[in-house]
Amino acid sequence: MPEGILCNKKPVDTVDQLQALLADKSGKQYYEEMKQLDVNGDALWATLQKTLKSRLRTWLEICAHCGMCADSCFFYLANGRDPEQVPSYKIQSTLGELVRRKGQVDNAFMHYVMDTAWSKCTCCNRCAMYCPFGIDMGVMFGYVRGLCFSQGFVPWELKIGSGMHRIYRAQMDVTTEDWVETCGWMCEEYEEDWPGLEFPVDKPNADIIYTVNAREVKHYPEDLAEAAILFHLAGENWTVPSEGWEETSLAMFAGDWEGCKKQVESVYAAMDRLKPKRMVVTECGHAYRATVIEGPFWAGLKSGRTPVESFHYVEWVAEALRTGKLKIDPSKRIKEPVTYQDSCNYIRNAGLRSCAREIMSYIAEDFREMAPCGEHNFCCGGGGGLNGIGRYREARNVGLKVKRDQILATGAKLVVSPCHNCWDAIRDMEEIYHIGIRWSFLKPLLLKMVVVPEHLRPEE
Amino acid sequence: MYEFVTGPLAIFAFVVFFVGVIWRAIWYIRGLNWQMDRVAYGQNVVYGLKGAIRSIVRWLIPFGTHGWRFYPGFTILVFTFHVCLLVTPVFLLGHNLLLEERWGFRLPSLPEAVADVMTLAVMVAAVFILLRRIALPEVRILTKTYDIVLILIAVAPFLTGFIAYHQLGDYKFWLIAHILCGEIMLVAIPLTKLSHFILFFLSRAQLGMDFGTKRGGMKSSGLPW
Numbered sequence: 248m249p250e251g252i253l254c255n256k257k258p259v260d261t262v263d264q265l266q267a268l269l270a271d272k273s274g275k276q277y278y279e280e281m282k283q284l285d286v287n288g289d290a291l292w293a294t295l296q297k298t299l300k301s302r303l304r305t306w307l308e309i310c311a312h313c314g315m316c317a318d319s320c321f322f323y324l325a326n327g328r329d330p331e332q333v334p335s336y337k338i339q340s341t342l343g344e345l346v347r348r349k350g351q352v353d354n355a356f357m358h359y360v361m362d363t364a365w366s367k368c369t370c371c372n373r374c375a376m377y378c379p380f381g382i383d384m385g386v387m388f389g390y391v392r393g394l395c396f397s398q399g400f401v402p403w404e405l406k407i408g409s410g411m412h413r414i415y416r417a418q419m420d421v422t423t424e425d426w427v428e429t430c431g432w433m434c435e436e437y438e439e440d441w442p443g444l445e446f447p448v449d450k451p452n453a454d455i456i457y458t459v460n461a462r463e464v465k466h467y468p469e470d471l472a473e474a475a476i477l478f479h480l481a482g483e484n485w486t487v488p489s490e491g492w493e494e495t496s497l498a499m500f501a502g503d504w505e506g507c508k509k510q511v512e513s514v515y516a517a518m519d520r521l522k523p524k525r526m527v528v529t530e531c532g533h534a535y536r537a538t539v540i541e542g543p544f545w546a547g548l549k550s551g552r553t554p555v556e557s558f559h560y561v562e563w564v565a566e567a568l569r570t571g572k573l574k575i576d577p578s579k580r581i582k583e584p585v586t587y588q589d590s591c592n593y594i595r596n597a598g599l600r601s602c603a604r605e606i607m608s609y610i611a612e613d614f615r616e617m618a619p620c621g622e623h624n625f626c627c628g629g630g631g632g633l634n635g636i637g638r639y640r641e642a643r644n645v646g647l648k649v650k651r652d653q654i655l656a657t658g659a660k661l662v663v664s665p666c667h668n669c670w671d672a673i674r675d676m677e678e679i680y681h682i683g684i685r686w687s688f689l690k691p692l693l694l695k696m697v698v699v700p701e702h703l704r705p706e707e
Numbered sequence: 708m709y710e711f712v713t714g715p716l717a718i719f720a721f722v723v724f725f726v727g728v729i730w731r732a733i734w735y736i737r738g739l740n741w742q743m744d745r746v747a748y749g750q751n752v753v754y755g756l757k758g759a760i761r762s763i764v765r766w767l768i769p770f771g772t773h774g775w776r777f778y779p780g781f782t783i784l785v786f787t788f789h790v791c792l793l794v795t796p797v798f799l800l801g802h803n804l805l806l807e808e809r810w811g812f813r814l815p816s817l818p819e820a821v822a823d824v825m826t827l828a829v830m831v832a833a834v835f836i837l838l839r840r841i842a843l844p845e846v847r848i849l850t851k852t853y854d855i856v857l858i859l860i861a862v863a864p865f866l867t868g869f870i871a872y873h874q875l876g877d878y879k880f881w882l883i884a885h886i887l888c889g890e891i892m893l894v895a896i897p898l899t900k901l902s903h904f905i906l907f908f909l910s911r912a913q914l915g916m917d918f919g920t921k922r923g924g925m926k927s928s929g930l931p932w
Contacts, residue, residue, distance in 0.1 A: 301738025305910055309903045312840075312849035315774055315781070323845070330848035339849070376932060377774040379766055379785075380907055381914035540921060544745035551747030551921055562926075598923020598930075622923075622930055623773060 251280025256287070256399040258503060259410025265420075268410065273637050274403025284399050286357050292350030294397060299346065303390060306382040307343055310335055316384065319377035321625045321649040322367050322642075334374040334384040337363050342391050361400040364391045366639035369631035369646075371591040376623065392502030401501050402636045408497025409506045416513040417461040417493040427489050429464050433472040442705055444479050446471075449521060450486035455563075456523035456555070457487050458494045458514060458538070460531045460667055473690035474529065480697060481572035485527075491517030494528050495667075496537035500632030504545060511542035518554040526557040530688045532592030532666035533630070535559045540597055559593045561665055564689055565602040568609045579696035581611040584659040588650075588673065588686075589617075589624035590666035598622075606689065607663070610696060615657040625649050627664075629672030647676045655682060662686045709879070712886045713805075720890035727897020728905050735909045746913070751920045758919015758929065759912035765932040766911060772932040781839065788832035791825040792861060796889070798822070801872070823872075826865050833862045853900070860895050863888035 250256065252267070254277045259265050271277050316334040317323050323332040330336065341360045345352060352360075368388040375383035395401055396409070411418050417426075427448055434446035447453070457478070463470040478485045491513040498506030518526060528535045539557040543550065567573040587607055593599045600621040607614040617624060628647035633639060650672065654662055664670045664686050673686040741748050748755065765771045775782040796802060799822050803813040817825070837858060840850045867885035870876055896904050903910075918930040 298743060300740050300743055301735045302744050302910075302913055304738070305735060305906050309900055309906050309910065310849075311900070311903065312846070312851065312854050313781075314843060314846035314849055315778060317845040318777060319774075328845065330844045333845045333848060336848050375914060376930070377777070379774065380903060381762060381766075381911045383914060383917075541745055544742050544747075547742065549741065549747065549750070551741075551745075551750055595930075596922045598925070598927030600927060619773075 249283075249285040250399075251277070251284060253277045254280035254284055254399055254406075256284075256397065258396075258413060258506065259406060260413050262414060265407065265410045265414060268403070268407050271403075277403045277406070278638070281358070281400065282354065284354060284357075286352055286354055286398055288349075288351040290350075291345065291352070291394060291398065294394060295346060295350055298390075303342075303387060306380070306387060307339070307346060309380055310339065310382055311380065312339075313379070316374040316378050316382075319374045321371075321373075321628065322646050325628075325646045325648045332367060334368070335382075337367055338384045338387050338391075342387055342394075345391075345394070357395065357398060357400045360391060361395050361402070362639075364388050364395055365402055365405075365631070365633065365636060366642040369591075369626045369629070369633050371626035371630055372596055373591070373623070373625065376595070389499075389502070392500075393504055394502070396502035401503075402632075402638055404635045404637065405497055405501035405632055408632070408635070409501040409503035412493075412496065412498045412503075412506045412510045416490070416510060417464075418495045418497045419461040419465050421461045421464050421493075423490055426464055426492055429468050430471065430487060433468050433475065437472045437476060440705055441476050441479060441703065443703065444475060446475050447486040449489050451521050452523065453484050453486040453521065454524045455483055455485040456518060456521055456526045457485055457529070458492050458517075458526060458534075459487070459529045460495045460534055461493050462495075462667060463529060470529070470688065470690060473694055477567075477573065477690060477693060477697070480699060480703060481567045483572070486521065486523065488514075488517035488521055491515070491520075494534035494538045495531060496533065496542075497632065497635075499533065499537045499541065507537065507542070508545040511538050511546050514538050514542070515546055515548075515554050523555055525555055526553065527563045528557065528559050530560045530665035530667070530670075530690065532590035532668055534667075536592035536596060540592075559597070559599055559602075560689065561593070561599055561602045561606060564693065565605040568606060573693065574698040575609050575693075575696050576698050580609075581661065581692070581696075582613070583661060584613045584615050584657065585611045585661040585663060586615045586617055586654060586657040586659040587620075588627060588662055588664040588666065588669045589621055590664075590669050591624070591626050591630055592666070592668075594624065595622045603665075610692060611663075613659075615659050617653045617657055625653060627666075627669035627672035629675070630668050634668055634671045634675070643672075644675075644679055647672060647679065651676050651680050651682060654684060660684050663689065663692065665689045708883055709886075712883055712890070716890055717886070720893040723898075724893040724896055727894075728902075731897050731902050731905050732909060735906060739913065744913075744917075746917045746921055748916065751925065754920045754924050755916040756919075758917075758924045759915040761919070761929050762915025762932065763908055763911045774932070784832045784835050784839070787828050788836065791828045791832070792865070795822055795825045795829065796864070823869075826869050829865045830862055830869070833858055857895070857900055860888075860892050860899075861901070864892055 320334050326332050341363050370385040370389050372385035430446040438444045496507055496510050587603055628650045633643050662673055769786045770776050798817045800816040803816050807813040840846050867881055867888050871881035871885050895901050918924055
């Protein structure tokens with residue numbers, strides 16, 4: 248059977264296709280069909296010839312096979328130094344083979360490529376820092392994911408995720424109405440406690456356009472309320488767009504470049520429409536990476552920059568604390584030992600290490616760095632979409648051990664984790680390994696310790 | 708034979724080497740694509756250059772990066788091997804005498820004893836690099852015959868030169884073998900993985916620009932390699 252009903256080379260573009268995939272519990276039929284899926288070797292080779300340019304070719308060719316990338320990879324460390332987990336081996340045995348065989352590979356090989364690209368690499372890019380030739384195997388696996396996606400070899404959850412973006416311009420089936428309604432609901436819910444609280448939708452020329460992760464809308468609406476309250480306390484002139492509010496990109500995790508483009512263009516259109524001074528993104532790592540760091544290139548913006556200057560939430564918090572827009576009650580600072588999970592996507596790959604440290608200097612009395620930390624920190628273990636893929640749950644759980652041991656070594660029981668992916672991974676880590684830790688985004692912590700100006704307090 | 712290997716063949720080898728290296732550089736730069744690589748090469752040039760230079764220089768300094776510091780033994784081997792391999796032939800007295808005789812100019816020369824030690828250092832480092840390849844599972848799994856052959860190509864001129872210089876065998880034979888091995892290496896540089904002779908700099912510059920502009924360089928003091 249060349250193409251399956253659920254598992255095929257066509258991206259998901261209609262609600263019917265999406266519903267059919269969702270109805271296939273855990274992707275049982277989907278993965279069965281995948282076993283029969285034909286590989287179009289000619290198409291693969293054509294794509295390779297067109298898109299594998301000098302940077303990637305050089306990386307593949309000059310790799311000295313020195314093994315200096317081995318210890319940089321948390322999967323290698325977590326799997327008892329398994330040589331098959333050496334980044335160079337992983338990329339040479341997948342992309343390297345695809346090139347050597349000129350795309351003429353079979354179904355079993357594509358299964359191996361898919362399993363490697365999603366369950367043995369989270370695209371954290373740490374190996375790039377340890378290769379003397381500057382070979383970034385995270386970037387290469389991102390590319391490999393694109394090849395897999397084009398052939399229909401993509402984990403079930405990510406096929407769905409990419410479809411969600413294509414249909415709803417969000418990683419979940421949240422419509423414009425759902426979103427605007429949730430904003431209104433959160434405002435109503437909290438305005439009694441916070442007099443004057445607003446949740447302005449589509450306000451033109453605001454200082455800040457705030458964009459979020461669809462999970463917040465669907466599962467954690469209080470996160471939206473917390474963001475609104477903190478903007479309110481800081482006296483910001485802010486808004487959210489009714490369309491183009493979703494920053495995340497499961498399409499990026501899936502390697503669906505067309506889906507990526509559609510998604511970020513919706514956000515950039517909101518910027519063009521509402522003309523804010525700048526954008527602030529919620530506490531999500533890959534959302535920032537997708538929309539702010541990589542997005543301009545998908546959208547064909549030669550400047551490599553978003554239409555208006557864009558900031559991660561930690562940048563806004565650091566600035567608000569620095570300028571005194573938000574003031575911390577010294578008696579309410581975190582007294583217990585606390586550590587910080589550096590997200591690969593906005594620390595290593597976006598340079599925001601010092602913002603995180605600045606924030607911790609305001610809110611924590613006993614801040615403890617993980618070792619290594621900052622740009623050299625290890626991935627939480629669930630990045631690159633891995634958290635959400637059932638097929639690789641076991642591999643993910645093994646990978647979590649490196650982060651677990653890093654956290655335990657700090658002696659801290661509280662982990663500040665301003666990234667949805669890291670937050671999830673650390674939550675699951677506690678569920679699996681029972682190490683007695685707690686984890687939190689910044690917003691709830693800040694709300695507990697921020698000084699509320701007299702005029703914004705509710706009347707007794 | 709001697710006339711041939713030091714005449715037409717030498718010229719051929721040098722032409723392949725120089726043209727090949729230049730071609731590699733042009734091919735690399737022309738193949739960069741801002742949208743596909745997702746790096747805006749023409750933008751924020753100062754940040755880009757700063758990132759590129761940092762990325763190259765830090766990796767040229769022994770123990771200058773986290774990676775080099777993580778593997779101190781291997782780092783010593785790598786730097787010994789590369790520094791001696793590049794410096795010895797260029798500043799060798801014998802080579803410079805030949806250069807003066809043929810083309811009328813010469814470079815400063817190393818004392819012969821120093822050159823001798825450096826030649827030995829290349830060979831000893833190569834032996835340990837090979838042993839490491841076999842001994843460590845994470846390196847063994849990556850090793851191909853091609854990798855071994857390249858080390859042999861790189862070491863052969865030193866071994867044959869050493870034998871010839873010390874007249875450990877038939878001098879004429881080893882001298883010609885030495886010259887041939889040197890020419891094989893020159894030709895191999897642009898045509899094989901030894902192209903890292905030039906591509907190391909270009910690849911490092913590219914990633915340095917990536918991190919220096921797009922991936923954080925404009926919001927931090929630069930990636931701590």
